[in-house]
Amino acid sequence: MDIVLLEDVKALGKKGQIVKVNDGYARNFILPKKLGIEATSKNLNDLKLQKANEAKIQAEQLEAAKELAAKLGELSITLSIRAGEGGRAFGSVSGKEISQAIQTQLGLDIDKKKLVLPEPLKTFGSHEVPIKLHKEVTAKLIVKVIES
Template sequence: MEVVLLEDVKALGKKGQIVKVNDGYARNFILPKKLGIEATAKNLNDLKLQKANEARVAAEQLEAAKELGAKLSEAAITLSIRAGEGGRAFGSVSGKEISAAIKSQLGYDIDKKKLVLPEPLKTFGTHEVPVKLHKDVTAKLNVKVIES
């Protein structure tokens, strides 16, 4: 029996693959656990339409991420932190604070997990912070840290 896998099945195949399995294995394991469906003409056509729809949605998301990346690359945000003696900073600027500043100053809702900060910003000046908007799109945001 040929089966279209709906999920990854260990030692059998990945999601979307058409695999040939024994009738008993399909009837007793794959079909009841909804890991796959029988490879009929209707199911194959539905799968093809679903893949086309997913590809279209992925292309739209990529295009939106590219547009947002272009806007973020042109923009800059300013954050202020307290300074001690000798111009040393008290504390640091974290991804959470940068995310909140993007929302308040630029109006874009960027999750703090998308900011690629190896460590918080502890010095004054302008820093380029990479923002991973999509697996293929990374924008550079200018963050200016000033004394308050």
């Protein structure tokens, strides 16, 4: 029996693949657990339409990410931290603080998990912070850290 997989099945195949399995395996395991559906012409056509829709949504998300990256490339945010002895920074600026500053200063909602910040910013001045908006799009935002 030919089955179109709806989810990844270990040792059988990936989602969207058409695989040939024994009738009993399909009836007793794959179909009841909704891991796949029978590969009829209607189901194959539905799968093709679903893949086309997903591709369209992915393209729209990629375009939106590119537009946001272009917008972020022109903008900057300013954060202030206290200065300790000798003009050294007392504390640091974390991804959470940068995310909140983007929200308040620019009005954009960017999750702190999208910021590619290996460690908090501990020095004054301008820093370029990469933001992973999409798996193919990374924007750079200028973060200016000043003394308060």
